Amino acid sequence: MTRAAKASKSRKTGGGKKWISKAIVRPGALTRKAKAAGMTVQAFARAKRKAPGRLGKQAILAITLKKISRG
Numbered sequence: 001m002t003r004a005a006k007a008s009k010s011r012k013t014g015g016g017k018k019w020i021s022k023a024i025v026r027p028g029a030l031t032r033k034a035k036a037a038g039m040t041v042q043a044f045a046r047a048k049r050k051a052p053g054r055l056g057k058q059a060i061l062a063i064t065l066k067k068i069s070r071g
Contacts, residue, residue, distance in 0.1 A: 023061055030058040042066060 016022075033055070034044035045062040048055050
């Protein structure tokens with residue numbers, strides 16, 4: 001595998017330093033959805049992590065970011 005191919009592969013998998021800021025497209029959206037459902041953000045994320053589309057992606061990201069903050 002060439003050096004260029006390795007670099008492009010790592011960019012696709014989110015290996016950069018600022019991947020979190022690029023991953024958060026709609027700040028606060030999941031929080032608003034959780035409050036509308038009467039749940040905490042983490043409880044809502046755990047309940048919706050297998051939902052299709054954007055909601056599922058937001059939930060998985062919230063769970064991931066929570067794990068990072070614990071570390």
